Each structure stands twice: as structure tokens, then as C-alpha cells.
Amino acid sequence: MKVLSIFGTRPEAVKMAPVVKALCRETAIQSVVCVTGQHRLMLKQVLDLFEIKADYSLDVMQPNQTLNDLGARLIALLDPVLDTVKPDRILVHGDTTTAMMAALTAFHRHIPVAHVEAGLRTGDLTQPWPEEMNRRYVDVVSDLLFAPTMQAKTNLAAEHLAGRAIVTGNTVIDALRLTTSLLALDEQLRQRLDTHFPYLMPGRKTLLVTGHRRENFGAGFAEICDALAKLSRRSDIQIVYPLHLNPNVQVPVLAALSRLPNIHLIEPLDYLLFVRLMQRSHVILTDSGGVQEEAPSLGKPVLVMRNVTERPEAVTAGTVQLVGTDSARIVAAVARLYDDDAAWEQATRRVNPYGDGRASERIVDVLCGRSIKEFGAEHFKPAEATHLAAKILQ
Numbered sequence: 001m002k003v004l005s006i007f008g009t010r011p012e013a014v015k016m017a018p019v020v021k022a023l024c025r026e027t028a029i030q031s032v033v034c035v036t037g038q039h040r041l042m043l044k045q046v047l048d049l050f051e052i053k054a055d056y057s058l059d060v061m062q063p064n065q066t067l068n069d070l071g072a073r074l075i076a077l078l079d080p081v082l083d084t085v086k087p088d089r090i091l092v093h094g095d096t097t098t099a100m101m102a103a104l105t106a107f108h109r110h111i112p113v114a115h116v117e118a119g120l121r122t123g124d125l126t127q128p129w130p131e132e133m134n135r136r137y138v139d140v141v142s143d144l145l146f147a148p149t150m151q152a153k154t155n156l157a158a159e160h161l162a163g164r165a166i167v168t169g170n171t172v173i174d175a176l177r178l179t180t181s182l183l184a185l186d187e188q189l190r191q192r193l194d195t196h197f198p199y200l201m202p203g204r205k206t207l208l209v210t211g212h213r214r215e216n217f218g219a220g221f222a223e224i225c226d227a228l229a230k231l232s233r234r235s236d237i238q239i240v241y242p243l244h245l246n247p248n249v250q251v252p253v254l255a256a257l258s259r260l261p262n263i264h265l266i267e268p269l270d271y272l273l274f275v276r277l278m279q280r281s282h283v284i285l286t287d288s289g290g291v292q293e294e295a296p297s298l299g300k301p302v303l304v305m306r307n308v309t310e311r312p313e314a315v316t317a318g319t320v321q322l323v324g325t326d327s328a329r330i331v332a333a334v335a336r337l338y339d340d341d342a343a344w345e346q347a348t349r350r351v352n353p354y355g356d357g358r359a360s361e362r363i364v365d366v367l368c369g370r371s372i373k374e375f376g377a378e379h380f381k382p383a384e385a386t387h388l389a390a391k392i393l394q
């Protein structure tokens with residue numbers, strides 16, 4: 001069976017890397033990889049780290065690309081690849097424009113689509129935007145839905161899609177485990193990685209920040225920058241923010257924060273360095289989807305700069321808290337975790353609601369027609385299925 005994996009952004013690459021590795025190990029499958037290059041540099045960082053060679057590399061990215069221009073170019077470039085490869089099925093991930101356009105192009109050619117990380121929902125098409133629509137679209141056209149959690153499968157059941165859904169765990173935990181086991185085994189590697197952060201001072205605790213969501217552009221980022229400026233005045237804090245390359249992030253953040261002491265605005269980090277920096281952080285402040293899933297596994301408290309999340313499991317477990325983008329609210333939530341040791345301890349409990357490191361193996365087993373034991377069924381409490389998404393408590 002010929003399986004064509006199509007992905008193009010940093011988070012898709014992190015989460016598809018262990019799947020591609022598992023596909024390559026399976027003799028019954030011929031694995032072909034097409035990267036769209038929706039992210040040119042941030043994608044390359046991940047491919048290099050996991051030593052993945054793309055069979056097709058489309059280089060679709062344009063500076064400050066619009067969604068429609070990106071979408072149109074993706075269809076035009078992906079269609080000839082499908083025509084040449086003639087895969088038995090394609091595999092796409094998550095909720096990006098790459099995933100949606102690849103699914104649409106395959107659907108038009110009657111090629112079956114399998115969706116990795118299916119069933120995440122906030123129930124609100126405006127947040128995350130446009131991702132909530134993208135993931136719904138991909139779920140509708142896919143005949144195999146690899147749901148990361150029982151909650152995600154329950155969301156699919158509400159849309160009458162449960163018959164195509166299998167709970168595998170999230171492949172991000174596979175990627176994270178591969179990375180943390182490398183780090184755990186190799187003291188020299190940890191020391192070498194730490195030389196990338198010479199500015200980290202032992203007397204201050206690190207607040208790691210990431211932020212890039214389209215719905216936060218403009219007013220949201222102004223509030224976030226205001227909060228970071230206020231927090232940087234604390235004597236016990238140092239802020240590290242690897243800046244996303246989107247100019248809508250770079251320009252306002254650099255203008256507001258580049259001259260402030262205790263704030264280190266740095267280039268996007270390759271995955272190994274980023275995991276190391278997560279390990280060394282006291283608190284993580286983010287609007288990222290993937291970081292919300294990784295940090296609880298590392299026992300790091302996460303404050304999420306969104307009003308609603310499609311990943312409610314760690315909110316329920318108490319390691320993730322939604323804080324929105326209001327400056328005062330962000331400052332208060334960070335201060336609480338810095339000032340109240342009991343609150344910080346409570347939020348550092350290691351929880352793995354998102355996976356057990358075997359999601360890729362389950363996905364390949366299903367593709368090969370082997371039966372699997374779904375992830376997490378034994379721990380799932382039906383009462384939790386009643387809420388679709390976690391929302392900020394005002």
C-alpha cells in the first residue's frame with residue numbers, strides 16, 4: 001500500500017515525524033513524503049532534526065502570505081503530486097491550510113484521506129481561526145479519523161463521525177518522548193544545548209513565552225506585550241520568547257519589547273532546543289496548541305493566552321489554565337504562579353492525558369488492518385465528555 005504523507009508547518013512536522021518513521025519501518029507500506037513548505041525555515045528545522053527526507057518539496061511559502069493565496073497555490077502544486085504518486089491514501093495532520101487543501105485535492109481525485117489529530121473542537125469557528133473550520137472540513141472528507149483522545153472521539157460522535165474514529169493518543173507525545181529520552185541519556189548533549197542560553201541567570205526563574213495565533217493579531221498582541229513589559233520589572237523573572245517568523249508577530253513584538261531588560265526575544269528554536277528550554281522553564285505562557293499538550297507531560301504549568309481551547313483535558317487535570325489576552329489577567333496569573341508555591345506545585349503535577357508514546361504505532365497498525373487497543377479508554381470518565389471545550393472563567 002502506497003501512503004503519501006503531506007504536511008508543511010512546524011507543528012505538523014513535529015507531530016508527523018514519528019508517524020513517518022513508523023511508516024518507513026512497516027514492510028507492507030510504501031511511504032512517500034510531500035512537504036508543502038507552508039513554513040520554509042521552521043519546517044526545515046524539524047525535518048533536519050528527525051532526519052526526514054521529503055520525496056516532494058513544494059516551497060509554497062510567500063512572505064506574509066494570505067490564506068486564499070496560500071490555499072490556491074497549494075491546490076495547484078499538490079494536484080500534480082497526487083497525479084504522479086497515485087497513492088492508495090494520503091495522511092494529513094491537524095488543522096492547517098496545508099491539511100485542508102491536501103484533503104480537498106485528494107477528495108476531488110477520489111483518494112482516501114486519513115486525518116491524524118482528528119476531532120479537536122472549540123465549537124467556535126472564530127477561535128482558533130481559521131483552524132476550527134479547517135479541522136472540521138478535513139474530518140468530513142476523511143474515511144479514517146485518528147482521534148488523539150476519547151474526548152476528541154466524543155466530539156466526532158456528536159457529528160455522527162464516530163464510526164470512522166479510532167483513539168490513538170497524540171503523536172506529539174511520541175515526538176516528545178523520543179526527544180526527552182535523548183536528553184535524559186546524554187549529559188554532554190544537555191550541556192551543549194545549554195550553551196545556546198548563556199543569558200539565563202540562576203537567580204531568576206524563566207517564563208517561556210510563545211505566541212502566534214491569527215485571532216490575537218493587533219489588539220491581542222498589544223495586550224500580551226503590555227503584560228510582558230510589566231512582568232519584566234519583577235526581580236525574580238526572566239522572559240524568553242522565541243519569536244514566530246510571521247511578520248504580524250515579529251513587527252509589533254520587536255517594537256514593543258526589544259529594548260526591555262529581562263526579555264530575550266530570540267529566533268524560533270529547533271525542537272530539541274525548545275524541549276530543553278521547556279525543561280528549564282518555571283512557567284510557560286503560550287497560545288500554541290502543541291505546547292499545551294507537551295508541557296503537562298514535562299510537569300510544567302501552562303497559562304494559555306486564548307479564551308477557549310480545543311484541548312480541555314489538561315485544563316481538567318489542573319496543569320493548564322486559560323488566561324485570555326487581557327494584560328491584567330495575564331500579569332495576575334503569572335504572578336500567582338511565581339508568588340504562591342502551593343499553586344505552582346499543584347500545577348506541576350505530571351499528567352499525560354494526550355498520549356503514551358505509542359500513537360504512531362497504533363496509526364500504522366490500523367493502516368495495515370491490524371486490530372488495536374485504543375488509547376485512554378480505561379481512564380475516560382463519561383461525565384467529562386459533556387463539555388466540548390474548556391472556556392475561560394471570567
Ligand code: UD1
Pocket residue numbers: 009010011038039040041042043061062063064065067070095096097098130131212214244245246247
Ligand atoms: C500556521 C497555521 C497554524 C499553526 C501555525 C504554527 C494555518 C492557517 N495556520 O500559522 O494553524 O498553528 O502555522 O506555527 O495553516 N514564516 C516564515 N518562515 C517560516 C514560517 C513562517 O517566514 O518558516 C512567515 C511568512 O511570512 C509566512 C507567515 O510567517 O507568510 C505566516 O505563515 P502561515 O503558515 O501562513 O501562518 P502561521 O501563522 O504560521
Ligand code: UDP
Pocket residue numbers: 010011014172210212242267268269270271272274275287288289290291294
Ligand atoms: N516549537 C519549536 N520551537 C519553537 C517553538 C515551538 O520547536 O521555537 C514546537 C513546540 O514544541 C510544538 C510545536 O513547535 O511541538 C508547536 O508549534 P506552534 O506553536 O507553531 O503551532 P501550534 O501547535 O499552535 O499549531
